[in-house]
Amino acid sequence: MPGSTELTVPKSSPATDLIDEALRGRPSAIMMAFGPQKDMLAWSRYLRERDQQVSDCESPFLLFVMINSLEEARFAVQDMAADVLVVQGYEAGCHGSASAPPRDVLLSSVLDHVASWSSKSTPILSAGGIADGRSIASQLALGADGVLVGTRFLLTPEATYSDAQKERLLRAQSTDTVRSLAFDDARGTPDWPKGIDGRGLRSVTVDEYDAAAQGQEGPVPGQPERHARYVQALQEGDTDRQIIWAGTGIGQVTKIQPAAQAVQHLHTTTVQALTRACSYIAVQ
Amino acid sequence: MPGSTELTVPKSSPATDLIDEALRGRPSAIMMAFGPQKDMLAWSRYLRERDQQVSDCESPFLLFVMINSLEEARFAVQDMAADVLVVQGYEAGCHGSASAPPRDVLLSSVLDHVASWSSKSTPILSAGGIADGRSIASQLALGADGVLVGTRFLLTPEATYSDAQKERLLRAQSTDTVRSLAFDDARGTPDWPKGIDGRGLRSVTVDEYDAAAQGQEGPVPGQPERHARYVQALQEGDTDRQIIWAGTGIGQVTKIQPAAQAVQHLHTTTVQALTRACSYIAVQ
Numbered sequence: 001m002p003g004s005t006e007l008t009v010p011k012s013s014p015a016t017d018l019i020d021e022a023l024r025g026r027p028s029a030i031m032m033a034f035g036p037q038k039d040m041l042a043w044s045r046y047l048r049e050r051d052q053q054v055s056d057c058e059s060p061f062l063l064f065v066m067i068n069s070l071e072e073a074r075f076a077v078q079d080m081a082a083d084v085l086v087v088q089g090y091e092a093g094c095h096g097s098a099s100a101p102p103r104d105v106l107l108s109s110v111l112d113h114v115a116s117w118s119s120k121s122t123p124i125l126s127a128g129g130i131a132d133g134r135s136i137a138s139q140l141a142l143g144a145d146g147v148l149v150g151t152r153f154l155l156t157p158e159a160t161y162s163d164a165q166k167e168r169l170l171r172a173q174s175t176d177t178v179r180s181l182a183f184d185d186a187r188g189t190p191d192w193p194k195g196i197d198g199r200g201l202r203s204v205t206v207d208e209y210d211a212a213a214q215g216q217e218g219p220v221p222g223q224p225e226r227h228a229r230y231v232q233a234l235q236e237g238d239t240d241r242q243i244i245w246a247g248t249g250i251g252q253v254t255k256i257q258p259a260a261q262a263v264q265h266l267h268t269t270t271v272q273a274l275t276r277a278c279s280y281i282a283v284q
Numbered sequence: 285m286p287g288s289t290e291l292t293v294p295k296s297s298p299a300t301d302l303i304d305e306a307l308r309g310r311p312s313a314i315m316m317a318f319g320p321q322k323d324m325l326a327w328s329r330y331l332r333e334r335d336q337q338v339s340d341c342e343s344p345f346l347l348f349v350m351i352n353s354l355e356e357a358r359f360a361v362q363d364m365a366a367d368v369l370v371v372q373g374y375e376a377g378c379h380g381s382a383s384a385p386p387r388d389v390l391l392s393s394v395l396d397h398v399a400s401w402s403s404k405s406t407p408i409l410s411a412g413g414i415a416d417g418r419s420i421a422s423q424l425a426l427g428a429d430g431v432l433v434g435t436r437f438l439l440t441p442e443a444t445y446s447d448a449q450k451e452r453l454l455r456a457q458s459t460d461t462v463r464s465l466a467f468d469d470a471r472g473t474p475d476w477p478k479g480i481d482g483r484g485l486r487s488v489t490v491d492e493y494d495a496a497a498q499g500q501e502g503p504v505p506g507q508p509e510r511h512a513r514y515v516q517a518l519q520e521g522d523t524d525r526q527i528i529w530a531g532t533g534i535g536q537v538t539k540i541q542p543a544a545q546a547v548q549h550l551h552t553t554t555v556q557a558l559t560r561a562c563s564y565i566a567v568q
Contacts, residue, residue, distance in 0.1 A: 091386055102375055102386055104422065105413060105458040105532045112536070129389060138388065138426035141561040142418050174389040215499070248389045252396070271565050277425040278562035281555050 033066035068097035091129030093247030131249030133269025174251035182209030186230035317350035352381035375413030377531030415533025417553025458535035466493030470514035
């Protein structure tokens with residue numbers, strides 16, 4: 001790793017306090033994403049240094065880095081020495097880059113280049129729109145070492161979404177999701193790095209933002225009013241306005257079930273899909 | 285098939301003449317795409333009727349229908365009785381629906397529903413962004429019965445693109461492609477069904493169209509001038525302005541090679557990718 005980059009992590013802050021608290025819990029993995037390269041590098045070094053101090057160098061956490069472009073992937077592997085690379089496509093629910101390529105396109109590019117970035121073999125997980133076993137099988141066949149599944153677990157009793165939100169998700173099709181800045185606009189959380197938006201269910205909140213944004217080049221007028229309506233919707237449990245994050249895989253989720261059963265079902269259907277595909281080739 | 289739809293195919297036209305000419309060549313398959321449902325149904329019936337007359341009912345052609353939405357898939361299977369369904373996602377090069385979902389999302393939805401549309405099992409091909417063996421393997425694992433590969437074959441000596449166009453394609457990354465109406469605007473071929481645009485390499489032609497379209501709701505002004513510049517570019521072989529169709533799989537094509545070798549390479553790498561994925565499950 002080049003040593004000339006200035007460490008920009010503040011000496012003591014709510015963030016460093018939270019990190020210390022987290023590290024004392026001895027996490028198996030920590031995932032970083034979305035930040036400018038300089039910040040990503042500085043914080044990854046800080047995390048590893050603090051972890052050594054907290055853990056006495058026993059079983060350090062694995063650093064997962066989630067990326068949305070080929071250059072971010074190179075930086076994560078070459079400069080941050082990521083232990084695991086997570087390739088997130090534009091299908092993904094919740095936050096991500098507005099300009100992320102389709103998942104398979106980005107994953108294919110990363111797979112073509114990763115060997116030239118490091119002599120170490122970095123496991124690569126695929127993320128975005130993966131909510132059923134068939135999709136997991138397809139990503140393993142494409143060359144991923146594993147997958148990251150998010151949206152599927154919103155439809156579990158363990159998830160903190162309300163029953164009404166989960167019912168919405170259950171009825172949603174993939175085409176009901178949309179990438180937008182409307183969600184953070186409504187929440188009043190605009191401080192994400194440049195170019196980061198999020199994917200969730202289309203809603204009145206999104207429609208009103210889109211209407212206000214029409215023809216605007218800069219900031220979208222009326223944010224305080226939209227925020228106020230959103231806060232009220234939260235209090236009233238109004239799912240027409242609440243934020244419901246969801247990736248494009250939502251159309252393939254047909255059941256609310258405990259997370260353990262969901263994992264078992266994903267496993268079973270992944271094996272089924274692979275078994276079907278493997279019938280096309282002679283047994284080795 | 286419902287019998288009340290009026291047959292809207294003209295009795296005799298350049299189109300019907302071309303169809304007769306094609307049918308006399310006894311094609312194995314004919315693919316239809318992009319049309320309004322009424323026209324698709326009428327022409328599919330006409331094709332089959334003429335084929336019976338031309339072929340004396342011996343080995344009729346297979347009707348492939350390419351679709352860009354779940355409703356189009358239902359119509360193709362239920363109403364048109366398609367012999368083969370081609371599921372084309374928005375990754376695809378050349379023409380397609382501007383609102384096509386990502387390929388895997390659409391394919392998953394179709395796979396979930398197809399059994400409810402017909403008691404007959406309709407083979408399903410996946411199309412869009414598939415230009416290497418890994419992608420073929422991923423589509424077979426997802427549940428496709430096969431794939432449709434287009435862009436890959438532009439990088440063959442057999443393709444009619446100029447050497448300069450093929451060199452452009454060879455250097456292109458997936459992110460260099462864009463869906464746009466600019467291509468048909470430049471060619472002066474605006475008569476595609478509503479909602480159909482195309483994916484090709486971003487170029488001066490696209491940039492100029494985008495600049496002229498900014499803030500416009502209706503027709504984009506300046507089409508005659510853009511068309512004139514395009515015609516001149518064709519004469520001069522100017523690849524900055526020529527149309528070069530390409531799907532998002534272009535980044536995975538690294539070689540101009542004869543079509544037969546390309547097919548062999550696709551086959552070999554598909555088997556490699558499946559073999560790798562199959563190592564994850566116990567041999568059945």
